[in-house]
Amino acid sequence: MKIAVLNGSPKGEISVTVQYIKFIRKKFPQHELTLLNISHEIQKLEKDDKAFQNVIGEVEKSDGVIWAFPLYVFLVASQYKRFIEMIGEKKAAGAFKGKYACAISTSIHFFDNTAHNYIRGICDDLDMRFTESFSADMDDLFDDEKRRILIKWAADFFAAIENKSPTSKAYAPVVPLKFSYQPGSIKSRVDCRGQKVKILADITDNNSNIARMVNRFKDVLQDGVQLYNVRDVDMKGGCLGCMQCAFDNVCVYKGKDKFMEFFNEEMQDADVTIFASEIRDRFLTSRMKMFWDRRFFYGHIPLNIGKQIGFIVSGPLGQLANLQEILQGLAEMSEANFTGVVTDECGDSAQLDALIDGFAARCVDYSEQKYVRPSTFLGVGGHKIFRDQIWARLRFPFQADYKFYTEHGMFDFPQDDKRYVDFSQQMTNMIQNPVMRATVRKMIKTEMLKGYQKVVETK
Ligand SMILES: Cc1cc2nc3c(=O)[nH]c(=O)nc-3n(C[C@H](O)[C@H](O)[C@H](O)COP(=O)(O)O)c2cc1C
Incomplete structure (x- = not known):
């Protein structure tokens, strides 16, 4: 069978993900896997229609499509996202319709679920026959049992094509909004009271809802607010995944474009950061994604500690729980307060x-009050993944991260929490005695509350 592999790594074939594809290729020599370096070649695919049509031709010719990608900042790399946008813009969706599809990623399992949900949704939108996702840890290939599971997954995909197995959709189509926002006059303005508010917006049409929403937000604030269009930020391309930044937070694009300077000089001192974008397919725009990927020159360092991050979104966010999760996750992983999202879905x-x-x-009130709500599972779980990775596997090459995590007490492993560890040991010893075991069991509920009750009484 002919299988088109859409490679999402900006590193092209010098990619961890591609090794998984090469391994599958070796185990199934009867199938022809054609590797298409989508992210690496994105600029060519954008400029040269023939190159784009060549990729579409390979998809057309294939019996099945493998979406193979590394995780990049909660999703796929911006280059891959751009390709997905181009499928719609260039009316190439027909080539994908009815094809069997599956998705494989490599990552450290940080928001791999949201990336896979996204690709699954795209496959459903393209009317593909999606079988199963496979989210490998980047090092799974070293493990016998994990390789066995990988082979089984690939075998099942090929078998599904051969047997014309039935598949089902996971997501309903996204219904676009039909509402033109006409802002009214502003009755009272909000004094920024010294808080620096920075809006980074993707605006391509000044008459769009997103432009009007952003302008309303900006005009309501009396002073101290700055608006940047992400289209004007000098970015020569998406993050290359080269990790040249990992030692000292200097991007390989330095001297070639002005992204680093823009980010450090314009965005880093914001008390409130607002990202504003339309929804394109099931995410924001690939240009906004490029901005987030390029911030990776700061590796795994939280960039907005104690600050505010909010979003202005035009489009049906209420239908995209996956995107909602990403927006909140992005704010929480920045250690900012997730100030919230305003959308135009109210239609009025x-x-x-x-x-x-x-x-x-x-935004101004929260910033002034230094109001940061506790993170949810997204921020708490994400932090633990990063902490463990930077401590061990990623300590090299991510030297700048390691330094930052050390200096900011971010290696907060529970084994260092002597209070709980010692207490647990004492109690464990105590309940070895059957009488004590029965007594303690009866007291757990009430004893557990004593500390809380004391706070309620005294604070
Ligand atoms: C810019 C950048 C962003 C990344 N973002 C994530 C992420 O959000 N979640 C995750 O689990 N891994 C993330 N990673 C790790 C990669 O997904 C992982 O190393 C992957 O195996 C790289 O595959 P590749 O060599 O095929 O590009 C990121 C790596 C880079 C360079």
Whole structure:
């Protein structure tokens, strides 16, 4: 069978993910796996229609498609996202329709679920017959049992094509909004009270809802607010995944474009950062994604500790739980307060005015009050993954991360928490005695509350 492999690594074939594909290719010599270096070649695919059509031709000719990608910042790399946008723009979706598809990623399992949900949703939108996702840890290939599972997964994919196995969809189609926002006059402005508010927006049409929403937000704030269009930020390309930044947070693009300077000089001092974008397919725009990927020159360092991060989004976010999770995860992993999201889904201009005005006031108030709500599983779980990775496997090459985590007490392993460890040991010893075991068992519920009750009484 002919299988088209859409390689999402910006590193082209010098990629961990590609080794998984090469391993599958070796184990199934009867099938022809054609590797298409989508992310690595994205600029060519954008400029040269023949090159793009060549990829589409390979998909057309194939019996099945493997979406093979590394995780990049909660999703696929911006280059891969751009390719997905181009499938729609260039009306090439027909080539994918009815094809069997599966997805394989390599990563450290940080928000691999959201990336796979996204690709699955795209396959459903393209009317593909999706079998199964496979989210490998980047080092799974070293393990006998994990290789066995990988072979089984690939075998099942090929068998599904051969047997024309039935498949089902995971996601309903996204229904676009039909609403033109007409902002009303501003009744009262919000004083920024010294808080620096920075908006990074993707605006390509000044008459779009997103442009009007952003302008409303900006105009409601009296001073101290700055608006940047991500289209004007000098980025010569997406993150290359080269890890040249890992020692000292200097991007390989330094001297070639001005992204590093822009980020360090314009964005880093924000008290409130607002990202504003339309929804394109099931995410924001690939340009916004490029900005987030390029921030990776700071590796795994949280970039907005104690600050505010919010979003202005035009489009049906309510239908995209996966994207909602990413937005919240992005804020929490930055160690910022997730200030919230305003969208135009209410479909009523006066109501949207009020939502934006309220959001602007909240941003300033939260910032002034240094209000940072506790993180959810997204931030708490994500931190633990990063902490463990930077401590061991990624300590080299991510030297700058290691230094930052050490200096900021981010290696907060529970084994260092002597209070709980010692207490648990004492109690474990105590309950070896059957009488004590029965007594303690009866007391657990009430004893557990004593500390909390004391706080309620005294604070
Ligand atoms: C810019 C960048 C962003 C990344 N973001 C994530 C991420 O969000 N989640 C994750 O688990 N791994 C992330 N990784 C790790 C890669 O997914 C992982 O190393 C992968 O195996 C690289 O595959 P490749 O060599 O095929 O490009 C990131 C790596 C880079 C360079």
